[in-house]
Amino acid sequence: MAEQHSSKGIMWATIIVAIILIAIIYPLTVKQSKSAADAAGGNDSADVRIQPVARFELAKAAPAVAAGPKDGATVFNSVCGACHNTGAAGAPKVDDKAAWAPRIALGNDALYKSAVAGKGAMPPKGGAADLSDGEIKGAVDYMLAKVK
Ligand code: HEC
The missing domain is CATH 1.20.5 (Single alpha-helices involved in coiled-coils or other helix-helix interfaces)
Known part of the structure; x- marks a missing residue:
């Protein structure tokens, strides 16, 4: 115990x-x-x-x-490509020559204006309001160079 x-x-x-x-x-x-x-x-x-x-x-x-200022390629790749590479929102794709032909016929100034002011489903400046008109113009030029 x-x-x-x-x-x-x-x-x-x-x-x-x-x-x-x-x-x-x-x-x-x-x-x-x-x-x-x-x-x-x-x-x-x-x-x-x-x-x-x-x-x-x-x-x-x-x-x-x-x-x-951002160059056209930079703006295009960061902003515009979201729609214009994919055709999102019905955007004319960069490689779609047929879709661009009638637009190119409007003349570059009209296209710059649409891109800056917006058109249809495209918001002004593709939605990147902080970009300058010149940068948008550069992006349009870049895009048109790809279309041609
Ligand atoms: C949210 C999607 C979207 C983005 C982002 C966008 N676009 Fe567009 N874009 C469109 C659509 C949709 C159209 C066709 C508009 C129409 O004809 O009704 C268009 C048309 C255009 C046209 C032709 C305009 C015309 O008068 O026919 C140009 C030029 C253009 N875009 C440039 C740009 C540029 C430059 C950027 C970038 C800064 C951009 N887009 C970003 C959707 C977009």
């Missing part, structure tokens, strides 16, 4: 020690992962150190995009 009792005591003591050990070790592992985060912080500071290069590249690239 007494032996059983003391073996139970040992069992409980073991459990308590295990709990205490876990209580001690767990925060240590948390701390360790924190110090891993510190190491990552070291990486961050490395990132910060190389960042000026990245910023420089961005600064170089951004105004080039913002300042210079």
Whole structure:
């Protein structure tokens, strides 16, 4: 009886020690992962150190995009192609010479005007209101060059 009792005591003591050990070790592992985060912080500071290069590249690239007008190909591929490559919304496709023949007969100025002001299912400037008239004109020229 007494032996059983003391073996139970040992069992409980073991459990308590295990709990205490876990209580001690767990925060240590948390701390360790924190110090891993510190190491990552070291990486961050490395990132910060190389960042000026990245910023420089961005600064170089951004105004080039913002300042210079987009050329016809860029505008066409980013805006107009959504409809004019696929025929979506009933748009005359770039490779559909028959669909373009009567439009080309209207003259370039009429086509520039339609593209800027919109026509039928085509919204003004193909929906890209931030584009300049010149950029739209460039896109029309690009498109017409493909049609011919
Ligand atoms: C939402 C789809 C859509 C987008 C985007 C779009 N178009 Fe169109 N486009 C059309 C449709 C539809 C027509 C035919 C309109 C009609 O004749 O009723 C058309 C017709 C045209 C025509 C012929 C106009 C005429 O007078 O017959 C030109 C030129 C043209 N688009 C240029 C452009 C350019 C340039 C862009 C990009 C800036 C563009 N489109 C973007 C749908 C689109």
